[in-house]
Amino acid sequence: MNRITARLAEAKQQGRKALVTYIVCGDPIPEATLTTMHAMVEAGVDIIELGVPFSDPMAEGPVIALGHERALANKTSLKSTMAVVKAFRETNNGTPVVLMGYANPVERMGYEAFAVQASDAGVDGLLTVDLPPEEAAPLNVELKKAGIENIFLLAPTTSNERAESIAKLASGFLYYVSLKGVTGAGHLDVASVEAKLSDLRKITDLPICVGFGIKDASTAKAIGQYADGAVVGSLLVDRMGAMADQSPEAIAGAVVELIAPIRQGLDELAS
Amino acid sequence: MSDIEKKAAVDYSQFPDAQGHFGPYGGRFVSETLMPALDELEKMYTRLKNDPEFQKEFDYDLAHYVGRPSPLYHAERWSRELGGAQIYLKREDLNHTGAHKVNNTIGQALLAKYSGKSRIIAETGAGQHGVASATVAARLGLKCEVYMGAEDVQRQSLNVYRMKLLGATVHPVESGSRTLKDAMNEAMRDWVTNVDDTFYIIGTVAGPHPYPQLVRDFQCVIGREAREQCLKQAGKLPDALVACVGGGSNAIGLFHPFLEDEGVKIYGVEAGGYGVETGKHAAPLNDGIPGVLHGNRTYLMEDEDGQIIETHSVSAGLDYPGVGPEHAWLKDIGRAEYVAINDDEAMAAFRTLTQVEGIMPALESSHALAYAEKLAKTMDKDQIIVVNLSGRGDKDILTVAAIDGIEV
Numbered sequence: 017m018n019r020i021t022a023r024l025a026e027a028k029q030q031g032r033k034a035l036v037t038y039i040v041c042g043d044p045i046p047e048a049t050l051t052t053m054h055a056m057v058e059a060g061v062d063i064i065e066l067g068v069p070f071s072d073p074m075a076e077g078p079v080i081a082l083g084h085e086r087a088l089a090n091k092t093s094l095k096s097t098m099a100v101v102k103a104f105r106e107t108n109n110g111t112p113v114v115l116m117g118y119a120n121p122v123e124r125m126g127y128e129a130f131a132v133q134a135s136d137a138g139v140d141g142l143l144t145v146d147l148p149p150e151e152a153a154p155l156n157v158e159l160k161k162a163g164i165e166n167i168f169l170l171a172p173t174t175s176n177e178r179a180e181s182i183a184k185l186a187s188g189f190l191y192y193v194s195l196k197g198v199t200g201a202g203h204l205d206v207a208s209v210e211a212k213l214s215d216l217r218k219i220t221d222l223p224i225c226v227g228f229g230i231k232d233a234s235t236a237k238a239i240g241q242y243a244d245g246a247v248v249g250s251l252l253v254d255r256m257g258a259m260a261d262q263s264p265e266a267i268a269g270a271v272v273e274l275i276a277p278i279r280q281g282l283d284e285l286a287s
Numbered sequence: 288m289s290d291i292e293k294k295a296a297v298d299y300s301q302f303p304d305a306q307g308h309f310g311p312y313g314g315r316f317v318s319e320t321l322m323p324a325l326d327e328l329e330k331m332y333t334r335l336k337n338d339p340e341f342q343k344e345f346d347y348d349l350a351h352y353v354g355r356p357s358p359l360y361h362a363e364r365w366s367r368e369l370g371g372a373q374i375y376l377k378r379e380d381l382n383h384t385g386a387h388k389v390n391n392t393i394g395q396a397l398l399a400k401y402s403g404k405s406r407i408i409a410e411t412g413a414g415q416h417g418v419a420s421a422t423v424a425a426r427l428g429l430k431c432e433v434y435m436g437a438e439d440v441q442r443q444s445l446n447v448y449r450m451k452l453l454g455a456t457v458h459p460v461e462s463g464s465r466t467l468k469d470a471m472n473e474a475m476r477d478w479v480t481n482v483d484d485t486f487y488i489i490g491t492v493a494g495p496h497p498y499p500q501l502v503r504d505f506q507c508v509i510g511r512e513a514r515e516q517c518l519k520q521a522g523k524l525p526d527a528l529v530a531c532v533g534g535g536s537n538a539i540g541l542f543h544p545f546l547e548d549e550g551v552k553i554y555g556v557e558a559g560g561y562g563v564e565t566g567k568h569a570a571p572l573n574d575g576i577p578g579v580l581h582g583n584r585t586y587l588m589e590d591e592d593g594q595i596i597e598t599h600s601v602s603a604g605l606d607y608p609g610v611g612p613e614h615a616w617l618k619d620i621g622r623a624e625y626v627a628i629n630d631d632e633a634m635a636a637f638r639t640l641t642q643v644e645g646i647m648p649a650l651e652s653s654h655a656l657a658y659a660e661k662l663a664k665t666m667d668k669d670q671i672i673v674v675n676l677s678g679r680g681d682k683d684i685l686t687v688a689a690i691d692g693i694e695v
Contacts, residue, residue, distance in 0.1 A: 070593075070594065071463065071595040072469075072472050072581070074317075074581070076476075081462060085463075093592040093594075094593065095592070118579075120579045120580060120593040122593070123577075123584075123593060124592065125593065146316045146317055147579075148315065148317065148322050150306065150314075150315055168319070169319040169320075171318070171320035172320070173319075173320050173321075173324065173482060174323065175323065182319075193319065196320055196482055196483070197480040198476050198479060198480065201480065
């Protein structure tokens, strides 16, 4: 079983909510990524979303867009990101890693080459922000062959009918974008998330993780009442961005400090 | 089958296909939040483009507000001096607001009106599309916000002020290379946040489907008029068409109505910057490879890791790392040829046309003129080249003065 499916099934069985964290590979210094990934696992993170930097990150708010710029300035590439995952797998074989990024670096590498190399590195899933299901079929074929889950986004604007067709193509989990906006936006509306998720549950049995706009224990907890997992990104990237002159251990420590109350908040929901 | 027969076999009116593809190019590569808005826009446009009332309104505005048809001017003196083909200029510079851009903003503003959205946003490079958007917004009483790269805000300060006078808010974009591509990223971010009440007026034949199609359709008035005018004034079709290509909207507007005229050669002119061989240019069809950016698959300027690289052109309107997907396809199937003109060649053509014909062209259009000059010399005196003079050069005077070392 793919690590993503296994981990989310395990969390469900244990009656707890999954914590998904996003950092940008190579940000703010290349040496920080691996150390931070291991520290996040220690802090109770279930799934790591590793951002692959792109020159034109259209869906990102200012915080994560700056993270992409810093990572690119550090010469981070899709290849070097996969190398970090490979290094992570040397000592961790259980925590799922999802690469999250944009279509063009994957296009440039080639779908087949990407799928083969990502699988070899120990990548479990891919979330391509600008590759909706309509354009994803050729990549899906290669991902399937390589055993990599294709994680699709659902949005507040997605109709039930459309959600149904996306759910059929998706695997691993569905990523529900909690608001109309970019990452890190501040206008999360919990009631609308509740309503939408209740519709989605009628459509799919896939686990649903919710992201965009979750920035502390209370928003995570509010979302966690309805979702299988909460995704936290901008909060971490913001703090990391201010620590470019510090050691990987200090950066990882700061991330753990931010994560701990969120983990605790989610665990208070445990049934 | 000969190459020419193969070309004639393509039914250009069938492109893009239902998914918005021109062969392998085009499509709809955006985040999920925007997909329903694009579906909605496509449905509305499909309905309205065949609606006589909508077309009537569009045609009325083009005639009475834009001032169409624009003349097809025989540049006799310049043609004589070159000693080759006769050059005719399609005078889009004489349109209201000074460029072809307004043809499209009139059309999209009508779509905005029909959609009931109260706010429009736009990205702009040279500022012409921003001005044209602010203009139609003023006329319709819509709120207008324009995203413009901070670098372009500086080099096109006259247009920035024009937009402000028209009541638009101009947001300088400080991210990335601070030019057109970054302005487009920021406009997309705005749209995804305000998708319920906002209509995004894209200024060129790029972006997600249906934009490349609808912008083309609105700009095709250029080519339809030019075709008719050339037949009337010269008694025959032109032998060649020349237009500059950044995103490529003025070019596709001229080219498209001639695609099935096999005898008409088509040349798109990209910005060669300091020279294609230097890598510092904005000529993806000459020196790029296919990839995905800003909602469509097309030729791009990128590095080996798939990161978009910075472009250079003296003209802000051509300073873009991508190109409309239909151009990418026309290149691949061989119907159009895409060449490059360097900064200094374009500057020379700017001066030539100003001095020989008394017409000051935009630096963008000067790229097309510079190539037409080269091409004319290789052709006979009874042959005809139609050049799209896509905009006037007033906006570029400060740039030209700076190159001359003059403070205006």
